[in-house]
Amino acid sequence: MKKVRKAVFPVAGLGTRFLPATKAIPKEMLTVVDKPVIQYVVDEAREAGVEHFIFVTGRNKAVIEDHFDVQFELYDTLAQRGKGDQLSRLQQLQPSPGQTSFTRQQVPLGLGHAVWCARELVGDEPFALLLPDMIMQSRKSCLKAMVELYEETGNNIIAVQECDPAETHKYGIVGRGEETHTGFRVTEMVEKPKPGTAPSNLYINGRYILQPEIFKILESQERGAGNEIQLTDAMLKLGKQQPFYGYKYDGRTFDCGSPEGFVEANVAFALWRSDMNENMSEVIRTLLDEMHPQRQRSTG
Ligand code: G1P
Numbered sequence: 001m002k003k004v005r006k007a008v009f010p011v012a013g014l015g016t017r018f019l020p021a022t023k024a025i026p027k028e029m030l031t032v033v034d035k036p037v038i039q040y041v042v043d044e045a046r047e048a049g050v051e052h053f054i055f056v057t058g059r060n061k062a063v064i065e066d067h068f069d070v071q072f073e074l075y076d077t078l079a080q081r082g083k084g085d086q087l088s089r090l091q092q093l094q095p096s097p098g099q100t101s102f103t104r105q106q107v108p109l110g111l112g113h114a115v116w117c118a119r120e121l122v123g124d125e126p127f128a129l130l131l132p133d134m135i136m137q138s139r140k141s142c143l144k145a146m147v148e149l150y151e152e153t154g155n156n157i158i159a160v161q162e163c164d165p166a167e168t169h170k171y172g173i174v175g176r177g178e179e180t181h182t183g184f185r186v187t188e189m190v191e192k193p194k195p196g197t198a199p200s201n202l203y204i205n206g207r208y209i210l211q212p213e214i215f216k217i218l219e220s221q222e223r224g225a226g227n228e229i230q231l232t233d234a235m236l237k238l239g240k241q242q243p244f245y246g247y248k249y250d251g252r253t254f255d256c257g258s259p260e261g262f263v264e265a266n267v268a269f270a271l272w273r274s275d276m277n278e279n280m281s282e283v284i285r286t287l288l289d290e291m292h293p294q295r296q297r298s299t300g
C-alpha cells in the first residue's frame with residue numbers, strides 16, 4: 001500500500017463571506033491567536049506524516065507562498081537580538097526546500113476543479129486533501145487518525161461529523177452503511193442536500209484521503225450544486241469502483257471562512273494554550289459579567 005506523502009490545500013477561494021477583511025488579505029492568512037489559519041492546516045498535515053504540501057492558489061494569494069518561505073532578514077535579526085525562542089519556533093514551522101508546490105486554479109469552477117488542478121503535482125499516489133477554512137482542535141489530529149485508519153483499510157477515507165439536520169444544505173452529506181471496526185462504509189454522498197432530503201446528518205468536515213483515480217473522474221465531471229464542479233459528485237462515482245470509509249471525528253471543528261467560526265476559533269485556541277488560558281478565561285468572564293450584569297458569576 002502506498003503511503004500518504006502528499007497533501008493538497010485548495011486556497012483559491014475569494015473569501016466573500018469575510019469581506020471587507022479579505023479584500024486585500026487572503027482568508028487563509030487571517031490569524032487565529034498568532035498563526036495564520038493556513039498554518040494550522042499545514043501543521044495538521046505535517047503531524048500526520050505528510051512530506052509534500054501542494055497549494056492550489058489564485059490571484060492575490062502570493063502572500064501564502066511568502067509565508068512558507070525562509071525570511072532571511074527576519075531570521076538573522078532575531079538571531080542577532082538573541083530571540084532564539086522566536087527563531088526556533090519559526091524554523092520548526094518552516095517547510096524544507098522543495099517540500100512545497102504552488103499551482104493556480106485560474107478559473108473559479110469549484111472544489112472539484114481546484115483538486116483536479118493538482119493532478120500533475122500529486123501524480124499516481126494517494127493524497128490527503130485539507131480544506132483550509134476548517135481548522136480543528138483535538139489531542140490527536142483529525143488527519144493523523146485518518147492516516148492510521150488508512151493504513152488498515154486502504155482505499156478512500158472521508159472525515160465526518162454530525163450537523164444540525166436543518167443545516168445539511170451547507171455541506172456534503174454522507175450515508176452511513178455497515179460498521180467496520182475502524183469506522184463505517186460510506187453508501188451515499190450528496191452535496192448540499194435540502195434539509196429533509198439528506199441521507200443522514202453526517203457532514204463532510206473538510207479532511208479526505210483519496211486515491212489518484214479521482215482525477216480521471218474530475219476531468220469530465222459536470223457541474224453540480226451551485227453550478228460548480230463538485231468533488232462530492234466525483235467521489236460518488238469513484239465510490240462505485242473503490243470503497244469509501246467514513247471516519248467520525250470527535251474533536252472540535254471551526255469554520256474560519258465565516259466571521260462567527262473564526263472568532264470562536266480564536267477564543268477556543270487562546271483557551272487551549274497553557275500560557276494564555278488563565279488570563280483569557282478571566283477576560284472572557286469579565287466581559288460577560290459586564291455585558292450581562294444580571295448573570296451571577298459562580299464562585300467555587
Ligand atoms: C466544501 C465541500 C463540502 C464540505 C464543506 C466543508 O463545501 O464541497 O462537501 O462539507 O466544504 O466545509 P464549501 O464549504 O466549499 O461550499
